Amino acid sequence: MVKAARAAQAWRAYKQVSQPGSPGLGARLRAIPKMIGATTRGHYPGMSKGKLGMLALGVVYILSPIDVIPDFLALVGVADDFGVFLWLMGSLLGESGRYVDWERRNIQARAFPS
Incomplete structure:
Protein backbone atom coordinates (compact mmCIF):
# COMPACT_ATOMS: atom_id res chain seq x y z
CA MET A 1 0.00 0.00 0.00
CA VAL A 2 2.77 2.43 0.94
CA LYS A 3 4.74 1.60 -2.20
CA ALA A 4 1.68 2.25 -4.34
CA ALA A 5 1.32 5.66 -2.69
CA ARG A 6 4.97 6.42 -3.46
CA ALA A 7 4.51 5.38 -7.08
CA ALA A 8 1.39 7.55 -7.29
CA GLN A 9 3.32 10.51 -5.89
CA ALA A 10 6.08 10.00 -8.49
CA TRP A 11 3.41 9.81 -11.23
CA ARG A 12 1.84 13.08 -10.02
CA ALA A 13 5.26 14.75 -10.08
CA TYR A 14 5.81 13.51 -13.64
CA LYS A 15 2.41 14.85 -14.72
CA GLN A 16 3.21 18.24 -13.12
CA VAL A 17 6.52 18.43 -14.99
CA SER A 18 4.83 17.72 -18.31
CA GLN A 19 2.02 20.30 -17.93
CA PRO A 20 2.23 23.37 -20.19
CA GLY A 21 3.45 26.43 -18.28
CA SER A 22 4.83 24.31 -15.44
CA PRO A 23 8.57 24.40 -14.71
CA GLY A 24 10.25 21.67 -16.74
CA LEU A 25 12.39 18.87 -15.41
CA GLY A 26 15.65 20.72 -16.09
CA ALA A 27 14.48 23.87 -14.29
CA ARG A 28 13.32 21.79 -11.33
CA LEU A 29 16.59 19.88 -11.08
CA ARG A 30 18.66 23.09 -11.33
CA ALA A 31 16.50 24.67 -8.63
CA ILE A 32 17.12 21.94 -6.02
CA PRO A 33 20.47 23.32 -4.72
CA LYS A 34 19.04 26.87 -4.60
CA MET A 35 15.92 25.60 -2.84
CA ILE A 36 18.00 23.78 -0.22
CA GLY A 37 20.11 26.89 0.38
CA ALA A 38 17.07 29.16 0.61
CA THR A 39 15.40 26.75 3.03
CA THR A 40 18.42 26.47 5.31
CA ARG A 41 18.79 30.28 5.37
CA GLY A 42 15.08 30.67 6.13
CA HIS A 43 14.34 32.58 2.91
CA TYR A 44 11.96 30.04 1.36
CA PRO A 45 8.81 29.65 3.46
CA GLY A 46 7.43 26.80 1.35
CA MET A 47 9.58 24.10 2.95
CA SER A 48 10.30 23.49 6.59
CA LYS A 49 13.69 22.45 7.85
CA PRO A 70 18.87 -6.30 3.04
CA ASP A 71 19.56 -6.02 -0.70
CA PHE A 72 20.72 -9.65 -0.94
CA LEU A 73 17.08 -10.75 -0.60
CA ALA A 74 16.57 -10.52 -4.36
CA LEU A 75 13.78 -8.17 -5.45
CA VAL A 76 12.39 -7.53 -1.98
CA GLY A 77 15.65 -5.97 -0.78
CA VAL A 78 15.86 -3.61 -3.73
CA ALA A 79 12.16 -2.71 -3.59
CA ASP A 80 12.50 -0.76 -0.32
CA ASP A 81 15.33 1.33 -1.79
CA PHE A 82 13.28 1.91 -4.92
CA GLY A 83 10.25 2.95 -2.86
CA VAL A 84 12.35 5.49 -0.98
CA PHE A 85 13.81 6.68 -4.30
CA LEU A 86 10.32 7.19 -5.76
CA TRP A 87 9.22 9.14 -2.68
CA LEU A 88 12.39 11.23 -2.76
CA MET A 89 12.14 12.08 -6.46
CA GLY A 90 8.43 12.82 -6.23
CA SER A 91 8.98 15.07 -3.23
CA LEU A 92 12.00 16.86 -4.71
CA LEU A 93 10.42 17.42 -8.11
CA GLY A 94 7.14 18.62 -6.63
CA GLU A 95 8.79 20.93 -4.11
CA SER A 96 11.36 22.29 -6.57
CA GLY A 97 8.53 23.16 -8.97
CA ARG A 98 6.80 25.12 -6.20
CA TYR A 99 10.15 26.77 -5.42
CA VAL A 100 10.63 27.84 -9.07
CA ASP A 101 7.12 29.34 -9.08
CA TRP A 102 7.80 31.12 -5.76
CA GLU A 103 11.13 32.43 -7.06
CA ARG A 104 9.50 33.75 -10.25
CA ARG A 105 6.81 35.56 -8.24
CA ASN A 106 9.44 37.14 -5.99
CA ILE A 107 11.54 38.30 -8.94
CA GLN A 108 8.46 39.85 -10.57
CA ALA A 109 7.43 41.49 -7.29
CA ARG A 110 10.89 43.08 -6.94
CA ALA A 111 10.94 44.18 -10.60
CA PHE A 112 7.42 45.63 -10.52
CA PRO A 113 6.64 46.79 -6.96
CA SER A 114 3.03 47.80 -6.31
Whole structure:
Protein backbone atom coordinates (compact mmCIF):
# COMPACT_ATOMS: atom_id res chain seq x y z
CA MET A 1 0.00 0.00 0.00
CA VAL A 2 2.77 2.43 0.94
CA LYS A 3 4.74 1.60 -2.20
CA ALA A 4 1.68 2.25 -4.34
CA ALA A 5 1.32 5.66 -2.69
CA ARG A 6 4.97 6.42 -3.46
CA ALA A 7 4.51 5.38 -7.08
CA ALA A 8 1.39 7.55 -7.29
CA GLN A 9 3.32 10.51 -5.89
CA ALA A 10 6.08 10.00 -8.49
CA TRP A 11 3.41 9.81 -11.23
CA ARG A 12 1.84 13.08 -10.02
CA ALA A 13 5.26 14.75 -10.08
CA TYR A 14 5.81 13.51 -13.64
CA LYS A 15 2.41 14.85 -14.72
CA GLN A 16 3.21 18.24 -13.12
CA VAL A 17 6.52 18.43 -14.99
CA SER A 18 4.83 17.72 -18.31
CA GLN A 19 2.02 20.30 -17.93
CA PRO A 20 2.23 23.37 -20.19
CA GLY A 21 3.45 26.43 -18.28
CA SER A 22 4.83 24.31 -15.44
CA PRO A 23 8.57 24.40 -14.71
CA GLY A 24 10.25 21.67 -16.74
CA LEU A 25 12.39 18.87 -15.41
CA GLY A 26 15.65 20.72 -16.09
CA ALA A 27 14.48 23.87 -14.29
CA ARG A 28 13.32 21.79 -11.33
CA LEU A 29 16.59 19.88 -11.08
CA ARG A 30 18.66 23.09 -11.33
CA ALA A 31 16.50 24.67 -8.63
CA ILE A 32 17.12 21.94 -6.02
CA PRO A 33 20.47 23.32 -4.72
CA LYS A 34 19.04 26.87 -4.60
CA MET A 35 15.92 25.60 -2.84
CA ILE A 36 18.00 23.78 -0.22
CA GLY A 37 20.11 26.89 0.38
CA ALA A 38 17.07 29.16 0.61
CA THR A 39 15.40 26.75 3.03
CA THR A 40 18.42 26.47 5.31
CA ARG A 41 18.79 30.28 5.37
CA GLY A 42 15.08 30.67 6.13
CA HIS A 43 14.34 32.58 2.91
CA TYR A 44 11.96 30.04 1.36
CA PRO A 45 8.81 29.65 3.46
CA GLY A 46 7.43 26.80 1.35
CA MET A 47 9.58 24.10 2.95
CA SER A 48 10.30 23.49 6.59
CA LYS A 49 13.69 22.45 7.85
CA GLY A 50 11.99 19.30 9.14
CA LYS A 51 10.90 18.31 5.63
CA LEU A 52 14.36 19.13 4.33
CA GLY A 53 15.74 16.84 7.03
CA MET A 54 13.39 14.04 5.95
CA LEU A 55 14.59 14.41 2.36
CA ALA A 56 18.19 14.25 3.57
CA LEU A 57 17.39 11.08 5.52
CA GLY A 58 15.95 9.59 2.32
CA VAL A 59 19.22 10.28 0.50
CA VAL A 60 21.21 8.77 3.37
CA TYR A 61 18.98 5.67 3.38
CA ILE A 62 19.45 5.12 -0.34
CA LEU A 63 23.24 5.57 -0.13
CA SER A 64 23.69 3.65 3.12
CA PRO A 65 24.80 0.03 2.98
CA ILE A 66 22.53 -0.64 5.99
CA ASP A 67 18.92 -1.32 4.96
CA VAL A 68 15.72 -2.27 6.72
CA ILE A 69 15.42 -5.08 4.18
CA PRO A 70 18.87 -6.30 3.04
CA ASP A 71 19.56 -6.02 -0.70
CA PHE A 72 20.72 -9.65 -0.94
CA LEU A 73 17.08 -10.75 -0.60
CA ALA A 74 16.57 -10.52 -4.36
CA LEU A 75 13.78 -8.17 -5.45
CA VAL A 76 12.39 -7.53 -1.98
CA GLY A 77 15.65 -5.97 -0.78
CA VAL A 78 15.86 -3.61 -3.73
CA ALA A 79 12.16 -2.71 -3.59
CA ASP A 80 12.50 -0.76 -0.32
CA ASP A 81 15.33 1.33 -1.79
CA PHE A 82 13.28 1.91 -4.92
CA GLY A 83 10.25 2.95 -2.86
CA VAL A 84 12.35 5.49 -0.98
CA PHE A 85 13.81 6.68 -4.30
CA LEU A 86 10.32 7.19 -5.76
CA TRP A 87 9.22 9.14 -2.68
CA LEU A 88 12.39 11.23 -2.76
CA MET A 89 12.14 12.08 -6.46
CA GLY A 90 8.43 12.82 -6.23
CA SER A 91 8.98 15.07 -3.23
CA LEU A 92 12.00 16.86 -4.71
CA LEU A 93 10.42 17.42 -8.11
CA GLY A 94 7.14 18.62 -6.63
CA GLU A 95 8.79 20.93 -4.11
CA SER A 96 11.36 22.29 -6.57
CA GLY A 97 8.53 23.16 -8.97
CA ARG A 98 6.80 25.12 -6.20
CA TYR A 99 10.15 26.77 -5.42
CA VAL A 100 10.63 27.84 -9.07
CA ASP A 101 7.12 29.34 -9.08
CA TRP A 102 7.80 31.12 -5.76
CA GLU A 103 11.13 32.43 -7.06
CA ARG A 104 9.50 33.75 -10.25
CA ARG A 105 6.81 35.56 -8.24
CA ASN A 106 9.44 37.14 -5.99
CA ILE A 107 11.54 38.30 -8.94
CA GLN A 108 8.46 39.85 -10.57
CA ALA A 109 7.43 41.49 -7.29
CA ARG A 110 10.89 43.08 -6.94
CA ALA A 111 10.94 44.18 -10.60
CA PHE A 112 7.42 45.63 -10.52
CA PRO A 113 6.64 46.79 -6.96
CA SER A 114 3.03 47.80 -6.31
